[in-house]
Amino acid sequence: MKVPFMDLRAMHAPIEDRVLELVRELAGTSAFIGGRHVAEFESAWAAYCGVEHAVGVANGTDAIVLTLRALGVGPGDEVLVPANTFIASAAAVSAAGATPVFVDVDPVHLQVTPDTLDAGRTERTKAVLLVHLYGHIVLPEPILAFANAHGLVVVEDAAQAHGATWEGRRAGSFGVAACFSFYPGKNLGAWGDGGAVVTDDPALAERIRTLANHGRAGGDHYRHAEIGINSRLDAMQAGILSLKLPLLDGWNAQKDDIVDLYRNKLGGMIVEPPDGVTSAWHLLVVRVADRDAVRAELDRKEIQTGVHYPIPCHQQPAYNVAAHAPVAESAARELLSLPLFPTMTEAQVEYVSAALTGALRG
Numbered sequence: 423m424k425v426p427f428m429d430l431r432a433m434h435a436p437i438e439d440r441v442l443e444l445v446r447e448l449a450g451t452s453a454f455i456g457g458r459h460v461a462e463f464e465s466a467w468a469a470y471c472g473v474e475h476a477v478g479v480a481n482g483t484d485a486i487v488l489t490l491r492a493l494g495v496g497p498g499d500e501v502l503v504p505a506n507t508f509i510a511s512a513a514a515v516s517a518a519g520a521t522p523v524f525v526d527v528d529p530v531h532l533q534v535t536p537d538t539l540d541a542g543r544t545e546r547t548k549a550v551l552l553v554h555l556y557g558h559i560v561l562p563e564p565i566l567a568f569a570n571a572h573g574l575v576v577v578e579d580a581a582q583a584h585g586a587t588w589e590g591r592r593a594g595s596f597g598v599a600a601c602f603s604f605y606p607g608k609n610l611g612a613w614g615d616g617g618a619v620v621t622d623d624p625a626l627a628e629r630i631r632t633l634a635n636h637g638r639a640g641g642d643h644y645r646h647a648e649i650g651i652n653s654r655l656d657a658m659q660a661g662i663l664s665l666k667l668p669l670l671d672g673w674n675a676q677k678d679d680i681v682d683l684y685r686n687k688l689g690g691m692i693v694e695p696p697d698g699v700t701s702a703w704h705l706l707v708v709r710v711a712d713r714d715a716v717r718a719e720l721d722r723k724e725i726q727t728g729v730h731y732p733i734p735c736h737q738q739p740a741y742n743v744a745a746h747a748p749v750a751e752s753a754a755r756e757l758l759s760l761p762l763f764p765t766m767t768e769a770q771v772e773y774v775s776a777a778l779t780g781a782l783r784g
């Protein structure tokens with residue numbers, strides 16, 4: 423049996439005809455940038471996340487860069503970033519001109535805590551980039567209390583957490599702003615690149631919109647209030663995201679059920695969210711010793727796996743800076759992401775689980 427890591431084709435089958443209709447519509451109107459599809463998706467996405475405003479941007483990395491710039495976080499400022507995240511979390515901080523300071527995580531959920539954040543805090547710290555890795559929300563209350571106590575802003579990196587909930591609130595509704603990626607493989611993915619920032623703060627939303635659109639403000643096309651960039655969500659991607667959004671909760675619930683099946687077989691190996699969090703299960707990650715040998719064995723059995731992420735950010739050649747992050751470092755040697763997608767069958771879960779337990783027995 424072949425088991426792919428994910429199956430976008432199957433997820434898109436129910437909307438394929440409507441996407442083709444959308445392409446035909448845009449071929450007719452040539453309204454490729456801005457317009458109704460972008461505005462409609464922005465309001466739907468803000469409402470879904472439970473916040474007032476959403477600003478579509480070109481990708482999740484820009485969402486973070488623009489948010490930090492709009493908040494005035496830049497050169498001379500430090501931002502606390504977990505050592506175990508996708509490099510874009512850190513690179514976005516650098517692109518905003520600020521310095522990422524890499525902090526460790528707890529050994530169970532692999533998430534930052536007030537203590538690990540405090541270990542990285544200096545008088546230059548301005549913000550916490552709170553990454554809901556794998557779709558697991560980081561419990562917001564202790565983090566927000568820590569941030570308030572030290573005058574820091576919390577920006578969520580929710581690129582992996584579309585639709586995850588805690589206490590009935592969705593990822594994206596906890597920080598001063600939250601940044602999403604709609605990269606195709608994300609829980610809500612475009613057919614290309616895309617991203618968004620959501621926030622309750624109208625002034626912040628407006629400033630991000632200005633910065634993302636060549637610094638234009640007030641509807642005047644050739645008057646530029648700020649030095650901006652070009653980072654817009656285009657109409658085609660926005661239209662596709664609007665077609666997919668009604669399916670997101672169903673897909674997340676299907677993945678939750680599949681994780682239950684995995685849990686019966688793999689129990690304690692799975693990196694679980696904290697109690698009270700309903701994960702979006704962007705990734706199903708287990709911890710195994712001798713990960714590379716196990717992965718090779720699964721590969722021989724035609725099971726596609728991933729590693730998220732093999733090198734902690736501070737040890738990446740791009741950074742190569744000192745950080746006290748022993749938990750993130752040892753996790754990076756053991757993490758293995760297993761196939762997980764809404765249309766996955768019980769037989770596939772059993773095949774993967776049996777192959778994994780077999781590989782671990784050696």
Ligand SMILES: Cc1ncc(COP(=O)(O)O)c(C=O)c1O
Pocket residue numbers: 481482483484507508510511553555579581582602603604605615616617
């Ligand atoms: C945690 C995290 N942050 C940021 C990003 C950046 O998003 P994008 O690839 O859309 O720039 C991603 C995904 O790629 C991500 O997984």
